[in-house]
Amino acid sequence: MNNIQEKQTDIILSLDNISRTFIQGDNSIKVLDKVNLFVRRGEIVSLIGSSGSGKSSLLHIAGLLEVPDSGEIRINDIKFSQMSEKQRTISRRNSIGFIYQFHHLLSDFSAIDNITIPMLIAGHQKSYAINKAEELLNKLELLNRKNHLPSQMSGGEQQRISIARALANSPNILLADEPTGNLDAKTADIVFNQFLSLAKDENMAVILATHNIKLSEKSDRVISLKNGSLIED
Ligand SMILES: Nc1ncnc2c1ncn2[C@@H]1O[C@H](COP(=O)(O)OP(=O)(O)OP(=O)(O)O)[C@@H](O)[C@H]1O
Ligand SMILES: [Mg+2]
Secondary structure, three states, rough: OOOHHHHHHEEEEEEEEEEEEEEOOOOEEEEEEEEEEEOOOEEEEEOOOOOOOOHHHHHHHOOOOOOOOOOEEEEEEEHHHHHHHHHHHHHHHHHEEOOOOOOOOOOOOOHHHHHHHHHHOOOHHHHHHHHHHHHHHHHOHHHHOOOOOOHHHOOOHHHHHHHHHHOOOOOOEEEOOOOOOOHHHHHHHHHHHHHHHHHOOOOOOOEOOOOOOHHHHOOOOOEEEEEEEEEEE
């Protein structure tokens, strides 16, 4: 295989001409205006842009959580528009890990349950799920919090549990919406490095939205979203 072919087949996620406008009363906000983006296997891409520029909207569309007004999304070369509802659910569950800006942990379940539940839903055995969850908790230095409820953990600990939950099913694509937002600078740095090394270990393609320019510089590419368009630095 020559280099060009190799590079093309390495693309695991692509957004082609994605547009999204929100209409609120008389106001219409064009958040994404024919946006194009591709990410290769194992590549870490930072997405920066001011508050309200559309970073979360872009990640939700890339993660098949929301539907764009127009444009196409390809995951592993499968077009979103040609996926059945069942295929979309399977892609969301098995190919994509999502770390929400507001982590959405299940408040009535312990840390370890929050991590094992997605694996059980994906059909893994309970013993496998528990082993894998403990391995992730260990890597994130949170094994001693495994039986804590979200309300019994600090914000940073909850954020790390949500990172572990997103990594549990070993997705090829990890979409992280400010995974270290709300953390003090020192903790953000530690958690960010743990996050990068876990993603690199598993050769995941990552898009991470962040306001932190210093952390974004640790990624392979930095793109910024402004006035509905993406600009590559
Ligand atoms: N469901 C919605 N209905 C109407 N407007 C929306 C909706 N979701 C987002 N918006 C608007 O779209 C714009 C982009 O929002 P988005 O959450 O994608 O921004 P963001 O870049 O993630 O911001 P932040 O850095 O603050 O998280 C904002 O102006 C927001 O008010
Ligand atoms: Mg956001």
